[in-house]
Amino acid sequence: MKKYIFKYKGIFFLSVFIRCVEGAADVSIAFLIEYILDFGTNKDMPGFIKNLKYIVLYLICYFLIIYLRKITQAVFVKKNIQSLRNDIYTNVIDKDMPDFISKNSASYISTLTNDINILEQDYFINLLDLIGELATLAIGTFAIFKVNVQIAAGVFIVGAITLIIPIIFSKTVSSLRKKYSDSLSNLTINMKDTFSGFEIIKGFNIEDSIKEEFSNYNFKTEDSKFKFTKFSAGVETLSQGTGFSIFFVAILLGTYFFIQGKITFGLLFAAIQLMNSVVPPISRFSERINKLKSTKLIADNIESICTKKELASNGISKDDFNDKIEISNLSFSYNSDKKTLRDINLTIEKGKKYAIVGKSGCGKSTFLRILFRYYDNFSGNILMDGTDIRNINIDDIYKIMSIIHQNVFIFDSTVKDNITLYKDYSDDEINTTIKLCGLYNFVNSKPKKLLENVGENGVLLSGGEKQRIAIARAIIKKTPILILDEATSSLDSETAHSIENSLLDIDELTCIVVTHNLSESILKQYDSIIAMKDGQIEEQGNFYDLLDKKGYFYSLYNVFK
Known part of the structure; x- marks a missing residue:
């Protein structure tokens, strides 16, 4: 899949840049809140009124960045999915007869629909989200160290546990995702064969048998989806649990230093707000990595479809x-x-x-x-x-x-x-x-x-x-x-x-x-x-x-x- 990312590297790097800018804007919200709270605690109304226009301008720019992020992502995904689907379709059409009939034609349809949808969500969009969150995490980490080194150290000691989770569970998640993809393919094959043979089904009065067969395929599909979802939910819950632990560590340490008078109330609030730039990327890191790894077997299947035999075009x-x-x-x-x-x-x-x-x-x-x-x-x-x-x-x-x-x-x-x-x-x-x-x-x-x-x-x-x-x-x-x-x-x-x-x-x-x-x-x-x-x-x-x-x-x- 990497070749598709760099095939449109212009829009890819633009999208990454916009996400980095958005990450910086997310982090700066914490200092904006500190800035506003300091006006309040100091009861500085003239300063508050004077700077209000800059606050409004900041919010307008922030929402514009979010809009640009969504648009660049949509363009990037559109180009990659369109190119990928064209390549798969072209390679299927270019196959010689023995190679083509080695698979049921509905499996190609499933690849062009179900597998493409999985790659769109769990590879292309997920990859951009991961890069954006890592950028936010990096900027947020720098900011939290600037606020208080002790708070930052406590946060990342607990956060290290989250980074181990994808290593432990990646193979199981990938296997369950492949089983779900295969069951979707089998369901598509069953539906295609059923609708193609509709006259035979009616003419030989075998509706009940066909319904039962479809019900079995449908059950296997949803069951494999449920097993994948259930296991993924456990992994995600574990990640989110460690994420909340990070959040509470920051609150406890921040409150402790506030009581000791080492930080202001505005800085305490800023430190807590910065956790929104640190905790979600850490807690979702394992989820995003596992999603990326879960698409590997699907990508391998597409690679096998797109492997051409030399004799088909030479001679x-x-x-x-x-x-x-x-x-x-x-x-x-x-x-x-x-x-x-x-x-x-x-x-x-x-x-x-x-x-x-x-x-x-x-x-x-x-x-x-x-x-x-x-x-x-x-x-x-x-x-x-x-x-x-x-x-x-x-x-x-x-x-x-x-x-x-x-x-x-x-x-x-x-x-x-x-x-x-x-x-x-x-x-x-x-x-x-x-x-x-x-x-x-x-x-x-x-x-x-x-x-x-x-x-x-x-x-x-x-x-x-x-x-x-x-x-x-x-x-x-x-x-x-x-x-x-x-x-x-x-x-x-x-x-x-x-x-x-x-x-x-x-x-x-x-x-x-x-x-x-x-x-x-x-x-x-x-x-x-x-x-x-x-x-x-x-x-x-x-x-x-x-x-x-x-x-x-x-x-x-x-x-x-």
């Missing part, structure tokens, strides 16, 4: 696909128990169309994910125009390939934004795309046309309309390679055939399509059909050659018929 630049993709001895497993892909050997030539078929779970979608660089921890080689795809800049891979998934995410925005994904395309490009994807009639039936809002995750769209938008996104990019993973499964037969035929007619486009639709009218148009079984390529050839073999594809086709 060989590649602008186009010119010849072929050569896949040799490709194997992959999600874990060490079982290989999902085994010894895949395949050549994908530019401009040709490939259909991948097979039973569910045979590795079709995994193969596409490997091709699209979701995972790099495979064995074997995938060479694009002679270059290992693991050595190609990941951003360039996504410029060369587009993938359309069966499960479509729709942004809560307009039809146009969901197709263009906020990039600039001409009206002609958009209109050509929506006609090709069967969206033209849908768009023109809406009052706002392309500017029609589709709702959260496309709640105002049908499944087929969502699928058409997903296809339109990929087509409008005009990438040389288009990958479809059951992309037309939610469409009616006529629309699916129309879109697929349109894609197959684009000469320069290389298509790799995973499909369960084994109709002759479509499959006969593909240059090659790849039949997969148990993570391997069982057969490969054109439609009629595979039928003549009467092998694995033949059996799949007969089941489909």
Whole structure:
């Protein structure tokens, strides 16, 4: 977190300076009171009237300093929290797929909300408060020594006990704070999953189970918060107790010296007032230190999120696909128990169309994910125009390939934004795309046309309309390679055939399509059909050659018929 403090060091040091000035002003109040009381004890009315305007001016300046302290703190916190949240969000977006899915997405939301709020209060604001109070303590200490050395010595002998408290309890406080942060994250994950699966919850009548599960997470969250609060309250009470002891030591010693005539009544009152500049900083010192230390594990979690993998941004630049993709001895497993892909050997030539078929779970979608660089921890080689795809800049891979998934995410925005994904395309490009994807009639039936809002995750769209938008996104990019993973499964037969035929007619486009639709009218148009079984390529050839073999594809086709 230190880098954020010094990222805006100008406003940081200005805020610290204002707090030091405020500390000096706090301490000077004691001498202002002494000054006023001395007028009273001496019954000096002319002097009192004469100096009244200076007292009023002092109070005006004092309140102005307080205002400036609050404003500079607000600017400092705003800049740091905004920068920190931007950095976290940017690093999450920049993660590669395996790194991203290693955590539930709601845990990132929790970090961007709950953890950020904790850091705002217990790190950034607390740090400024600590610095301000230490400045006040230093000035107050100097002042109390000027008033009476014996009183000052008594105060700091008792005050030394307070400084030991954060050392004793810091680890426990930090651990309890981390448990509370983790439980908040789990609660956020539960709520996100619940609201995302609302239709399933209602459709399968599992409201009671979901409520019970939420109640358990809610209890654990509040229980961990209570344990943290309870322990912190004990530490704070201990600190405040020693603080009050300091206060009473000052009163007792001050009264003793007043009785002996060594100090005036005004100076006695000043000494007692100075305790407001000494006692609170000492009594709150352990609380503030423990709060700072309690954020360490949260800061470590943010640091782990913001740790980038080198391969995500580095690599060989590649602008186009010119010849072929050569896949040799490709194997992959999600874990060490079982290989999902085994010894895949395949050549994908530019401009040709490939259909991948097979039973569910045979590795079709995994193969596409490997091709699209979701995972790099495979064995074997995938060479694009002679270059290992693991050595190609990941951003360039996504410029060369587009993938359309069966499960479509729709942004809560307009039809146009969901197709263009906020990039600039001409009206002609958009209109050509929506006609090709069967969206033209849908768009023109809406009052706002392309500017029609589709709702959260496309709640105002049908499944087929969502699928058409997903296809339109990929087509409008005009990438040389288009990958479809059951992309037309939610469409009616006529629309699916129309879109697929349109894609197959684009000469320069290389298509790799995973499909369960084994109709002759479509499959006969593909240059090659790849039949997969148990993570391997069982057969490969054109439609009629595979039928003549009467092998694995033949059996799949007969089941489909």
